[in-house]
Amino acid sequence: MTGPVLCLHPGAERYGSDRVFLAAVRALAAHHRVEVVLGGDGPLAADLRAVGANVRVADVLVLRKALLRAPWRLPLALLRDVAAWRRRVRRLRPAAVYVSTVTLPGALLGARLAGAPVLCHVHEAEPLPRPVRTVLLAPLLAAHRVISISGATRGFVVGTLPVLAARVRPLRNPVPPVTAPPALPATAPQPLRLALVGRISERKGTDVAVRATALLRDRGHAVRLDLYGDVFPGYEPWSAHVDALVYRLGLDGAVTRHGVVADTGAAYRDAHVCVVPSRVEPYGLVAVEARLAGRVLVVSDVDGLRETVDGGSSGTLVPPGSPDALADAVEAHLAAWPDAVAAARASGERARVDHHPDRFAAGLHAIVAEVVA
Numbered sequence: 472m473t474g475p476v477l478c479l480h481p482g483a484e485r486y487g488s489d490r491v492f493l494a495a496v497r498a499l500a501a502h503h504r505v506e507v508v509l510g511g512d513g514p515l516a517a518d519l520r521a522v523g524a525n526v527r528v529a530d531v532l533v534l535r536k537a538l539l540r541a542p543w544r545l546p547l548a549l550l551r552d553v554a555a556w557r558r559r560v561r562r563l564r565p566a567a568v569y570v571s572t573v574t575l576p577g578a579l580l581g582a583r584l585a586g587a588p589v590l591c592h593v594h595e596a597e598p599l600p601r602p603v604r605t606v607l608l609a610p611l612l613a614a615h616r617v618i619s620i621s622g623a624t625r626g627f628v629v630g631t632l633p634v635l636a637a638r639v640r641p642l643r644n645p646v647p648p649v650t651a652p653p654a655l656p657a658t659a660p661q662p663l664r665l666a667l668v669g670r671i672s673e674r675k676g677t678d679v680a681v682r683a684t685a686l687l688r689d690r691g692h693a694v695r696l697d698l699y700g701d702v703f704p705g706y707e708p709w710s711a712h713v714d715a716l717v718y719r720l721g722l723d724g725a726v727t728r729h730g731v732v733a734d735t736g737a738a739y740r741d742a743h744v745c746v747v748p749s750r751v752e753p754y755g756l757v758a759v760e761a762r763l764a765g766r767v768l769v770v771s772d773v774d775g776l777r778e779t780v781d782g783g784s785s786g787t788l789v790p791p792g793s794p795d796a797l798a799d800a801v802e803a804h805l806a807a808w809p810d811a812v813a814a815a816r817a818s819g820e821r822a823r824v825d826h827h828p829d830r831f832a833a834g835l836h837a838i839v840a841e842v843v844a
Contacts, residue, residue, distance in 0.1 A: 474563070478506070479509075480507070481531070483513030483514065493515065494645045494647075496522060504525075505523065509527070532549060532576070557581040567842050568589045569590055569839070573610065576609075589842070590614055604627070608631050612635070617635055620643070621753055622641075642831065642838065643826060644831065646756060646828075657812070660743050666697045666699065666745050668735055671710050679797060685794075692802065699735065742761075743767065745757070746801070748789075748797055762785060762822040768815065769801060769804070784818075787804070
């Protein structure tokens with residue numbers, strides 16, 4: 472490879488896809504010069520520079536729901552973005568272009584038009600109407616290789632555009648071991664600390680976790696819920712909805728919002744049970760982190776999370792959107808606490824092997840080599 476690897480990402484925070492992007496850049500920077508373009512500024516930029524990447528922030532087209540609500544704005548914005556990316560890529564002459572997520576359609580199309588080898592790392596698996604899915608995924612036709620983070624993601628891509636089947640390569644997300652937290656107590660803790668790490672959103676089931684906490688307390692259990700994360704800019708009404716729900720259910724003092732934390736290890740250090748009640752989840756990075764931390768884990772029975780907990784052998788599955796089912800599962804773990812602790816410990820050992828960063832790095836290098844060749 473003669474030129475740098477150009478890596479593109481829509482944001483600059485420290486949520487799941489951001490941390491996977493950081494892992495990808497770290498793996499690539501070990502062997503290549505890496506140029507990064509971010510669609511916004513934030514803490515991720517400093518993390519990327521620390522692993523050896525040259526980072527720039529640019530005004531780029533990122534598909535968000537707010538933009539999709541005004542579809543008449545898309546065609547002209549996309550044309551402008553494609554042209555801008557084509558100019559950028561031609562100036563840089565990269566050996567390969569790595570695009571993180573399908574929310575950067577202009578980058579995919581512009582890089583291909585500039586003649587560069589292109590790969591796209593797909594994190595999405597949305598339950599959208601087929602016409603919408605087709606429009607969303609059509610820019611993947613410009614990619615030489617498509618990385619899928621799970622079977623759910625592969626099904627989302629290939630089920631929508633079967634012609635891409637031969638280009639898709641599976642690659643499990645890397646999850647570095649979290650800072651070793653203290654071991655779980657041998658007997659059921661009082662109070663029990665629940666943790667939900669992720670965006671404050673309807674999609675992530677924040678409201679489900681809050682309602683389940685209220686149910687557990689109504690049943691006589693001393694339970695606290697810690698929420699780690701915040702909303703996307705523009706989605707503040709949902710944040711207000713969660714605050715109002717906490718107040719209405721009488722959970723002031725029982726639910727604590729910590730916002731975005733630089734070290735997610737702190738979330739698992741203070742938790743006894745981690746919950747991931749997402750209504751939609753193509754993977755579930757925080758579920759793997761909870762396993763690595765040796766925490767008892769309850770997740771929604773949706774495609775990506777089902778894979779993340781090995782079909783239920785590495786965590787408890789409950790129906791999505793059901794506070795009652797989530798509360799029942801937590802209560803069952805409290806009733807058989809020593810068994811829950813032993814199962815969590817075994818689950819963590821399996822996760823250390825399956826999600827080791829070295830496996831991810833080797834797989835990514837192999838896919839990049841395919842694209843360049």
